[in-house]
Amino acid sequence: MRLQSKVFIFFACLFLLLVLQWVFFITYEHRIFTSEMQEKGTLVADNLAEISRDPIINYQFSRLIMQIQSIQQQSDIDHISIVDSRNQVLADTREAVEGWFFSGPLTEETTVEFRHDTMLVRSPIRMFGSLIGNVEILFSLDAYNQKLRTSTMIFLFFLFFEILISVLFGIFTEFQLVKPLDQLTSQVTNITSQSLDHPIELAAGSVPEITRVAQAIDLMKSNLQQAQQEIVIKTRMATMGKIAANFAHEIRNPLEAISGSVEILSYHIDEALPEFEYLSIIREEIDTLNDYLENFLEFSRQQPVNRRPVDMNSLISSTLLLLRPVYAKKRIHCYTDLSPLLPELPADAGQIKRVLINIMLNSIEAIDESGDEAHRQLKVMSRQDADQAVITIEDSGCGIAPEALGQVFEPYFTTKQNGSGIGLAISNQIIERHGGTLGIESAPGMGSTVTVRLPIDTEFTHAEE
Ligand SMILES: Nc1ncnc2c1ncn2[C@@H]1O[C@H](COP(=O)(O)OP(=O)(O)OP(=O)(O)O)[C@@H](O)[C@H]1O
């Protein structure tokens, strides 16, 4: 059964219950009051009949009158009559009817008769078993009716508010709970790979809990999308790995043979001849092809991480020394700001050095040597941030366009004429294998900042290996 129907049934039952409660209380109160009045009336009439017996047989009518007058002081008595066996009025609180004859038979038993707003109680007066008269008391029910009306008003007042609150709560439930839940359910059931981008839409005013669930689902969707993209990249990489292995096998050997043959040929050709020039071109192109194959293989092969304690600052300095001829050639000013407090961390020095070379070469390549001095800067920093070593490589080069920034870690993404687009992909892979992260921030014309974060904790266990 749908939640909406359940909520409707719940409120219908609640409404019915409230009305039944009201009817029950009013009926119950009426019954209690009636029985109380009946008891009281019977008691008063029977007592009066008892004490009236002597004055009747002794003809002491003034005593009778005194008795009924003292009883009538009770506020709810309208009038009292005492009649003899002929139904002649002997005493009556209404003086005018004294001596009159009432019609109808005398009562043998005490009777109580309710009329609209009065209660008539009649009680027999007996002498040695014979009926010698009747007592008749008429009680007014005005006070009782007034009380009942007040109770009814109070009950109605509460019933009105109970129903009002129930209706308001019903409206709240419908618009803030049931409807948004319906929307959430239909959108979650209809999630497709195309709709992963679209956030869940809920009607305004839904309860914060449902909004939070929708936000959590949106987050899950974006994580799923990210995971999907990662799977696609990983699958592509795995396929490439297999292709690479075959390529390496199929191309390397002929390349070796070509290279060897060129080498032999070069011994037999005079260096002065133009053909020797062609041989050099062939040798260079073979080297380029070999480099390409090397890169391809390295990316697709999952190199194991050979951890040793590494002094990052020394590694940075030695890498910069290695690249010095390259950046010096482009008149790049290189600065370092290395924290001496940075502890050694468990890493594969060879692999991290490759990462640093890739990143620094990118920076050097991004800098235009004909630019002014402010645009020929390279800064390398190291520091500790909690349990991580942070290495930042900052350049004042051309920067990266926003649409390209999201792709720079993808294998074979390059904006360079001679780039293979594998440098950052390999670097990212190496840093991930070390349990760290690689990030890049850049804007066109504003330079780029690459941040490498590596865990310092020696207890760190590698997730992938
Ligand atoms: N510091 C940087 N400044 C500007 N662009 C950069 C920088 N670092 C990376 N890029 C951009 O990211 C792309 C990918 O870089 P990556 O190092 O992966 O490949 P590549 O440098 O093109 O080729 P290679 O495989 O030879 O390194 C580059 O082509 C370039 O567009």
Ligand SMILES: [Mg+2]
């Ligand atoms: Mg590069």
